[in-house]
Amino acid sequence: MQLVKAQVTAISPLTEFVHKVTLKPDVAVTFEAGHYLQLVLGEKDKRAFSIASRPSLHNELELHIGASGADSYAMQSLEHLRDAHTNTASVTLEVGLGVSQLRIDKQRPIVLLAGGTGFSYVKSMADHLAEINFDQPVLFYWGVKEASALYAKQEMEAWAASRKNFQFIPVVENASDSWSGHTGYVHKAVMKDIVSLEPYCIYMAGRFDMIGIVRDDFINHGAEREHMYADAFAFIK
Ligand SMILES: Cc1cc2nc3c(=O)[nH]c(=O)nc-3n(C[C@H](O)[C@H](O)[C@H](O)COP(=O)(O)OP(=O)(O)OC[C@H]3O[C@@H](n4cnc5c(N)ncnc54)[C@H](O)[C@@H]3O)c2cc1C
Structure with a gap:
């Protein structure tokens, strides 16, 4: 797991409820396809989101956040990201989490x-x-x-x-x-x-x-x- 700071470079709607968020980490990140990251809102409040971008893009992370309901887990995360974007503040991320990343098995479809x-x-x-x-x-x-x-x-x-x-x-x-x-x-x-x-x-x-x-x-x-x-x-x- 890699703890990094990142700038929120863009937030745009993909549908009425799903938003694309792009982040630029301060340092190159290393993760595997299928890993997720945690957006750190507090010491004990970390929100999990899958990383949509491919691992070879070490300097960019993309998230797709489905958020409906004013006070939902996802909406609070999106608000945190929006505030950071507006104020050009950085957010804290834990990158490269999970146990369900892609395994390359050349024998299996x-x-x-x-x-x-x-x-x-x-x-x-x-x-x-x-x-x-x-x-x-x-x-x-x-x-x-x-x-x-x-x-x-x-x-x-x-x-x-x-x-x-x-x-x-x-x-x-x-x-x-x-x-x-x-x-x-x-x-x-x-x-x-x-x-x-x-x-x-x-x-x-x-x-x-x-x-x-x-x-x-x-x-x-x-x-x-x-x-x-x-x-x-x-x-x-
Ligand atoms: C590690 C981790 C990472 C996560 N990352 C993200 C993330 O990046 N973004 C995010 O928004 N959320 C994330 N979540 C939360 C969770 O994955 C989402 O809440 C979920 O994917 C939301 O689905 P939806 O509401 O869009 O699906 P829905 O619109 O409710 O459903 C879409 C389709 O799923 C199938 N389906 C739904 N319910 C059933 C059922 N009961 N039985 C059979 N098929 C069903 C159907 O084909 C349905 O059409 C994450 C959770 C964890 C634990």
């Missing part, structure tokens, strides 16, 4: 699974895999409630088009008639597309209630527990 802002966690991995020319299949599933929440759809379509072994599959839970892709829960779409998850390394992020359900359903669908990764596992039974 990969499923990257994101629910909502869990996108941030797997985005870093997707970009890193492209950078290292990973040649096993990589299936990137992104599930959202409404199609309007797919704020990086075009970017991910371009990512998938860049390699023949990459696929991007957006899944909309409550789709309108104009939506032609998968609908419902994102992990059900994975199980519809893939007969057995036994050969895969699976990385997942989303709401805690989602992750518990996905873990159990995927194990029943052949996934091997030792090849499933999610930092949320530490918070759920």
Whole structure:
């Protein structure tokens, strides 16, 4: 873990509820794809956010913060970042946390699974895999409630088009008639597309209630527990 000060260089909306925050650390940072950072609000108040940017960008960190509700955990974090941005003050970060970072296993295909802002966690991995020319299949599933929440759809379509072994599959839970892709829960779409998850390394992020359900359903669908990764596992039974 690296303790650093950083300037907040920009905060911009990605959707009505999700904000992109870019940070410039005072020193070069080292982390692995899939790591998270903690925004330090107080000695005992540290807020976890996945690092969306790829590890090769040592001088920039990108976060995607889903914040609704005036006094929520995420909204308070966003306010702290906004204040720092306005006052050109620095924020304190603990960078390079977690145990669910990407492992490169050249024998195994990969499923990257994101629910909502869990996108941030797997985005870093997707970009890193492209950078290292990973040649096993990589299936990137992104599930959202409404199609309007797919704020990086075009970017991910371009990512998938860049390699023949990459696929991007957006899944909309409550789709309108104009939506032609998968609908419902994102992990059900994975199980519809893939007969057995036994050969895969699976990385997942989303709401805690989602992750518990996905873990159990995927194990029943052949996934091997030792090849499933999610930092949320530490918070759920
Ligand atoms: C280490 C760590 C890092 C984190 N990093 C971030 C971060 O960077 N940014 C951030 O905003 N939050 C972060 N969080 C918090 C948490 O990951 C988010 O609250 C979560 O991803 C929010 O999802 P959402 O509300 O956008 O999803 P929703 O919009 O509620 O759901 C999106 C999709 O997820 C699936 N889904 C949701 N619920 C279920 C269910 N019960 N069963 C099956 N599928 C379901 C569906 O496909 C649904 O369409 C982090 C948490 C931890 C522990």
